[in-house]
Amino acid sequence: MFDFFAETCYTVAMIAEETLRILTESAKYDVSCSSSGSGRRNAGGIGNGMPDGCCHSFTPDGRCVSLLKILLSNDCVFDCKYCMSRRSVDVPRATATPEEICELTVDFYKRNYIEGLFLSSAVHVSPDATMEQLVRTVRLLRTKYRFFGYVHVKGIPKADPLLVTEAAKYADRMSYNLELPSESSLKLLAPQKDKASLLAPMKQLQRERAVFRAEKRRGSLLPAGQTTQMIVGASPERDGHILRLAERLYRATGLKRVYFSSYTPVVQDGLLPCVQSPAIREHRLYQADWLLRFYGFDADELLPAEEDLPPDIDPKCAWALRNLHLFPVEVNRAPLETLLRVPGIGARSAQNILSARRYTALSFEHLKKMRVVLKRARHFITANGKFYGAGDMRTVRGLLAAGECAAGARQLSLFDAEAALTARTGEV
Amino acid sequence: MTYFFDGSKDAFLTAFLLAYRDEDAFLTAGSRQLALGQQSVFVCADTQKARKCEARLRGFDTACMHDLDMLLRSGEDARGQIAFLYFRLIAARRRAVRGELAEDAVSEAIGCIRRVALEAHRLKGFVRFMECAGGALYAPISPDNDVCDLLLPHFRARLPQLPFVLHDVRRAKAAVWDGAHAFTAPLARADVVLSADEEGWQALWRRYYASVNIPSRRRLQQMKGYMPVRYWKFLPECPAQTADALTTQNASPARCADAPLPPHGSAR
Numbered sequence: 240m241f242d243f244f245a246e247t248c249y250t251v252a253m254i255a256e257e258t259l260r261i262l263t264e265s266a267k268y269d270v271s272c273s274s275s276g277s278g279r280r281n282a283g284g285i286g287n288g289m290p291d292g293c294c295h296s297f298t299p300d301g302r303c304v305s306l307l308k309i310l311l312s313n314d315c316v317f318d319c320k321y322c323m324s325r326r327s328v329d330v331p332r333a334t335a336t337p338e339e340i341c342e343l344t345v346d347f348y349k350r351n352y353i354e355g356l357f358l359s360s361a362v363h364v365s366p367d368a369t370m371e372q373l374v375r376t377v378r379l380l381r382t383k384y385r386f387f388g389y390v391h392v393k394g395i396p397k398a399d400p401l402l403v404t405e406a407a408k409y410a411d412r413m414s415y416n417l418e419l420p421s422e423s424s425l426k427l428l429a430p431q432k433d434k435a436s437l438l439a440p441m442k443q444l445q446r447e448r449a450v451f452r453a454e455k456r457r458g459s460l461l462p463a464g465q466t467t468q469m470i471v472g473a474s475p476e477r478d479g480h481i482l483r484l485a486e487r488l489y490r491a492t493g494l495k496r497v498y499f500s501s502y503t504p505v506v507q508d509g510l511l512p513c514v515q516s517p518a519i520r521e522h523r524l525y526q527a528d529w530l531l532r533f534y535g536f537d538a539d540e541l542l543p544a545e546e547d548l549p550p551d552i553d554p555k556c557a558w559a560l561r562n563l564h565l566f567p568v569e570v571n572r573a574p575l576e577t578l579l580r581v582p583g584i585g586a587r588s589a590q591n592i593l594s595a596r597r598y599t600a601l602s603f604e605h606l607k608k609m610r611v612v613l614k615r616a617r618h619f620i621t622a623n624g625k626f627y628g629a630g631d632m633r634t635v636r637g638l639l640a641a642g643e644c645a646a647g648a649r650q651l652s653l654f655d656a657e658a659a660l661t662a663r664t665g666e667v
Numbered sequence: 668m669t670y671f672f673d674g675s676k677d678a679f680l681t682a683f684l685l686a687y688r689d690e691d692a693f694l695t696a697g698s699r700q701l702a703l704g705q706q707s708v709f710v711c712a713d714t715q716k717a718r719k720c721e722a723r724l725r726g727f728d729t730a731c732m733h734d735l736d737m738l739l740r741s742g743e744d745a746r747g748q749i750a751f752l753y754f755r756l757i758a759a760r761r762r763a764v765r766g767e768l769a770e771d772a773v774s775e776a777i778g779c780i781r782r783v784a785l786e787a788h789r790l791k792g793f794v795r796f797m798e799c800a801g802g803a804l805y806a807p808i809s810p811d812n813d814v815c816d817l818l819l820p821h822f823r824a825r826l827p828q829l830p831f832v833l834h835d836v837r838r839a840k841a842a843v844w845d846g847a848h849a850f851t852a853p854l855a856r857a858d859v860v861l862s863a864d865e866e867g868w869q870a871l872w873r874r875y876y877a878s879v880n881i882p883s884r885r886r887l888q889q890m891k892g893y894m895p896v897r898y899w900k901f902l903p904e905c906p907a908q909t910a911d912a913l914t915t916q917n918a919s920p921a922r923c924a925d926a927p928l929p930p931h932g933s934a935r
Contacts, residue, residue: 595769598766
């Protein structure tokens with residue numbers, strides 16, 4: 240029936256498995272895995288952009304695999320303290336050729352393993368030489384291999400601005416990692432990098448995108464915009480400081496995302512903590528970041544600059560508890576902006592409420608059916624005049640925190656010394 | 668009365684016309700245990716009646732046939748009754764009811780449509796093609812809902828020069844792009860001869876998958892939430908094996924026993 244299954248054999252050059260392992264293991268701490276934002280069309284080759292993005296697999300660490308995340312080389316001349324590829328550490332080194340990367344990308348893509356390429360590199364020889372190789376690879380991928388899938392290029396700090404412009408012609412997204420949330424931490428832990436060398440190319444790309452749009456040229460320049468990443472927990476900055484920095488970046492450089500990477504000790508150094516930063520901190524920062532981008536919050540509303548986000552409740556609940564005088568709100572009358580600020584009501588639930596209440600007065604039963612998280616929302620709303628929450632702040636906070644901790648809870652035992660200690664001290 | 672129909676759109680619309688005024692009507696495209704004395708009827712598709720019914724319903728809600736298409740693709744046993752109650756409400760109110768989520772019939776139908784759309788979206792990522800000796804691509808899938816042909820436009824747009832077959836092994840059907848035409852066809856079994864390099868690329872992918880994982884962060888629950896275990900069957904990266912190997916530090920990406928296909932193998 241399917242005559243195209245007829246047998247013809249051919250071979251292509253594959254990257255060595257060990258090279259792939261080395262270059263992937265060095266790249267895996269880059270957090271960005273998003274493949275959204277680009278609607279690049281197929282123009283007679285392989286691949287296209289998917290504006291909503293697509294996850295192709297998930298690894299046991301809970302992260303998605305969307306892009307082929309790989310370094311061109313891990314042979315670095317920089318000596319950043321936190322980096323597993325830094326010059327002064329003795330690890331296996333490998334460098335791939337642009338052709339090997341292109342072959343790998345196209346063959347993985349056509350099997351639907353990946354949505355595109357996330358290409359980065361250690362600073363090999365010099366920033367300009369490395370950036371040239373990155374540009375060569377993406378140009379080859381777009382022109383010779385006719386690949387129209389998603390390409391994310393990580394910019395090399397201190398590279399020539401012309402090379403940055405050239406890379407942007409072929410990439411869907413570019414990113415410069417801020418690495419650490421303050422200049423003093425950057426000086427201490429990444430002495431060869433400075434804030435200006437990271438912010439200058441970001442601002443350059445923002446200007447070039449604005450000019451491109453103003454001139455209404457065909458196609459698009461960096462359709463998926465720019466992102467950045469910073470390590471959380473390797474330096475003493477508080478969450479309030481980090482969120483304010485993220486907010487400034489969204490406003491000043493038009494970034495699409497700021498990624499936070501929970502510090503994992505992969506190298507030993509006296510300047511670095513020897514314990515892993517708790518995952519819950521990263522989680523809370525992402526929740527707060529969502530509130531900044533989609534829920535109309537300002538960093539000033541969420542927390543003071545010199546404080547951390549509370550680990551026991553999410554940032555929206557924490558804000559609502561500090562502002563109990565604004566609640567409860569009536570779901571049948573509250574405007575969208577107010578509904579979005581109610582804990583337990585997300586963007587989709589708010590839209591569903593707006594749509595459904597045009598036809599009938601909503602009750603708690605209706606909200607339950609619409610999958611509003613009543614465990615949180617019931618303390619902050621009335622439905623048809625009815626209120627099912629606990630009145631005072633202390634009780635609400637206790638109930639919300641208990642709900643968050645339920646996952647790690649277990650039955651105490653009289654004969655379990657550790658559990659008995661926990662019960663006595665109240666520490667978990 | 669229970670109305671059995673064959674799951675097709677025309678048969679549903681014919682049954683809908685018959686059952687509309689029946690207070691105790693139950694429409695089903697599957698099997699159902701009847702109560703003692705309960706009456707049932709098997710409704711065959713009547714094209715003329717179906718077109719008339721379709722035109723009338725479109726008059727109330729122009730997009731309702733898209734909803735029906737999605738509802739009938741669902742693998743849930745109750746899909747016939749969910750669609751019937753939803754369309755009965757459209758006919759009773761004589762307008763689109765999509766936004767009236769406080770109504771049980773609407774929230775059930777919208778939930779069902781969302782589950783079908785979610786699976787189609789997930790499979791855009793979880794489909795794994797294997798390259799055959801002639802250069803064509805073959806991917807076996809086993810979705811809960813009948814979404815095989817919903818995936819066709821997505822892959823046709825990104826692989827226009829490569830012929831491919833999406834084989835729904837559960838429903839014995841295939842969605843095919845031969846480089847010029849897209850169509851669906853019944854396909855109980857496909858014998859495929861894999862290309863010489865296929866095994867090598869799968870091994871590289873397994874190596875990549877094992878390397879990109881951070882072993883010190885173990886969040887299996889989250890992984891399974893995003894990628895339910897029922898989709899792991901045809902994934903060459905063998906997530907189960909990588910998860911198990913986390914207990915021993917060296918995650919070996921060796922080929923797992925239930926990997927999709929051996930070279931020169933066949934899918935049934």
